[in-house]
Structure formats: structure tokens, C-alpha cells
Amino acid sequence: MADSKYLVGVFDDGDELLHAVEDIRHQGVKIHEAYTPFAVHGLDRALGYSFPRMGVAAFLFGLTGTCCALLLTFWTMGVDWPINIGGKNFFPFPTNVPIMFELTVLLAAFGMSFTFFFMEDMGPTAKPIIFDVRSTDDKFVVAIDLAKNKLSEAEISKLLKESGASEVNVKEV
Template sequence: MADNKYLVGVFDDEDEVLHAVGEVRHSGVKIHEVYTPFAIHGLDRALGYDRPRMGIAAFLFGITGTCCALLLTFWTMGIDWPINVGGKNFFPWPTNVPIIFELTVLLASFGMSFTFFVMEGMGPTAKPVIFDVRSTDDKFIMAIDLSKNKLSELEITDILKESGASEVNVKEV
């Protein structure tokens, strides 16, 4: 049996859904999520999302990559296998810059990818909830969790219709 009951509003245009998000939130309805076939500029602000913190994770993973690369190059060229070539330094800084840069980028990109998948719950065993299959083609879907709203189903349906929804459906997930 289904656990939650969602009201799904289907919109035809990105401007309509962006305007509708503001109207629906202004009327006191909590929106679960808006699904779009492509990114809409300003939708995250309209939904009231905070600024993403992925940059912090990227910086931390990048610093980790830089430190690991410095340690790797220093250890291999200065301690583990020092080779004296013409009396040059055991740890030549300019020759290690490409290695340090590449390891920084590698750890930052893998770390950000891993962090994104973990934070969004997109692991190998995750099963996505698809409210309407047309959301990947040409429709814009607004899902509203009825258990988290004080207004009734009919009131929210009227708000969605007034804000430009072409159809409103009920989906149990």
C-alpha cells in the first residue's frame, strides 16, 4: 500500500511553472519538488532553496588532493628513491607542478561526484520516484505532499488550476 499521497500539477511552459511556484508558496502550500526537462534559471530561489555548499566540498577535496600530491612527490623523489642527477635538489618544485595539479583535479572531481551521489540518495540501490513520465520530455511537474500541508486537496487543486496547471492528478507513492 502507498505511504504518501501527492498532488501533481502538470504545466506546459517554464514561465508558467516559475510563476506558479511563487503563487503556490505565497498561498501557504509547501511544495515537495518541481521536476523539469531542463534547468530553469531562478527556480531554486523561487522554491526557497539555500545556496548549494558543493563548493566547500570541492575546496576540501582539492586541498586534500594537493596535500596528497605534495606528499607523494616529496616521498618518492626525496626519501624513498632519491636520485642525485647533477647535484640537483631531491625535491624540484617546478617539475612537480603538473603532478600536483592533476592529482588536485582528480580528487576534487571524484570527491564532488561521490558527495553529490551520497547527498542526493542516488546510490546503486536507490529507486527513483517518477511522478509523471512526461517530465523528461516536455512537461513541468510540481509535486505537493498532501500530508505536509494544512490545506485540503481541493483547495490546493484550485490553487494549482488558478496558477496555470493544465492538469492536476493525485499520485500515491
Template sequence: MADSKYLVGVFDDSDEILHAVEDVRHQGVKIHEVYTPFAIHGMDKALGYSYPRMGVSAFLFGITGTCCALLLTFWTMGVDWPINVGGKNFFPFPTNVPIVFELTVLLASFGMAFTFFFMEGMGPTAKPIIFDVRSTDDKFIMAIDLANNKLSESDISKILKGSGALEVNVKEV
């Protein structure tokens, strides 16, 4: 037995679906997601998404990498295994710059990747919902969760067809 019922609109052109998203949202319908075979500029703004905050996590993981690298190089060269070479100090910062840079980039990239997978629920056991197999080939799909909308299925179907949808199907997931 299905848990959720979605109304799926199939579009043929990227400009049509971009204008349809604006139309449908203007009518008060909440869109679950739009699936396209390629990125469409302005779609995130049309869907009402806020500015992404991935840069905050990148900065925090980068700072963590920098601090860990500085602590690692200071500990190994100055405390744990100090070697006096020509009377130089035990923590020459310029020689540690490549190590600090590499660990900063490594922790920032891994941290961003894991944060993205965690926040989007894309773990190894996640099962994707495929509303229409043509969405990866040549069609543009708009999925609307009927449980999250006040309008009836027939009203939303009329709005989608009026916005230029080629097909409107019901998908139970």
C-alpha cells in the first residue's frame, strides 16, 4: 500500500517548466520537486529556495583542517621530536605551509561531501523515488505532493495542463 500520492506533470521544454513553476506557485500550489535532465538557471529562485549554506560548513571544516595541521606540525617538530638543525627554531612556519594548505583542503572537501550526503538523506541505504524515467533523458518533471496542498487533485491537474504540461499522471509512492 502506498504512503504518499503525487501528481506528476511532464513538460517538454526548459522554458516551459520554468514559467510553469512560477505559475503553479503563484496559484498557491506547493511543489515537492522539479526533475530536469540538466540544470536550469533561475529554477532555484522560481522554486523559492533560499541561499545555500554549504559555504558555512566548508569554512568550518577548513578552519578545523588548518588548526589540526598547525597542531600536528607544531607537536611533531617542536614537542614530540625536536631536531636542532643549524640553530633554527623548532617550528619554522614557512616550511609547514604546504602541509597546512593540503590538510585544510582535504578536511573541507570531505566535510562538505559528508555534510551534503547527510543533509540530503543520500546514505547507502537510501532508495530514490523515480517519478518518471524520462527525467534523465529529455523530459522535465514537476512532482506535487497532494497531501501538502489544499487544492484538489483535479484543480492541480487543470493548473498543470494550463501551464503547458504534456501529461499529468498520478504516482503513488
């Protein structure tokens, strides 16, 4: 497998990074990812990310939990082992609400967790790419994959420096 070359721009401030990402993307450069020590509001829109669909997954997993709980309580109390207690019906809905709530929350939480880990490729065998260790402390880093851009390394490096990058490095992964 051939190594990928990334151009890594290091910024000192989150606002500088935000404006640099907007300027660089406006010039037609495709940015691989931006790494920050804390959330920078508006960075997701500046990077061109679409609206997250995790809420849809949460709803579907929760709906699955509710349906499973209804099926479980109906089957166990009404079909598999019906017990006539004082002439009450075999499927009392109010007594099953806590079970439905708990299974809804349980399946939604586990489903969203597994979906997140799967979609972000964060399994136990995944090896993270760390472009600059200082991005977890006090620096803001933008990584640009040179293979996916039409501009040369020198042109992108110049754009990064003009946008306020304190350092521009090449990293091979």
C-alpha cells in the first residue's frame, strides 16, 4: 500500500482556523479533517459537513426497542403463559409501560453507540492517525490530503501560510 501525503497546517487560534478553512475551501482545496482541542462553533459548516443523521438512527433503534418490548410482554403474558389473575385481561398495557420505556432507551443507546463506532471506524483494531500531538492541548490543526487536490503542495502551503498558519508540515501516513 502506498503512503498518503498530507499537508498539515497548525494554527494558534480557533477563529483563525475557522476563517482559514473557509478561505481554503473557497479556493477549491479539499480538506481531509480539522482537529481542535475543543469545539469550534461553525467549523462543521465551514468544512462542508451535512446535517448529522444520528437522530434518525436513534429514533429507529428506539422504535425497534418499543416494538420488541410490546412483542415480549404480549407474547409472555398473553400467549405463552397466560395467567388469569382476578379476571383481569392477559395484556394490561399500563403495567408494561416501564418495560417498553427501558427497552426503548436501552436499544437506542446501544444502537447509537455501535452505529457511531462503526461509522467512524473506531473498532478495536483501528489505528488513529495523529497529525500533530499538540492538537489535543492548545493547537488547531487542519489536514489536507495532497492526492485528492489538484493544486500542488507549494500552492496549498502558500494558501495555508496566507490564512494564518503558524506552521505547515508534510506528514506521510
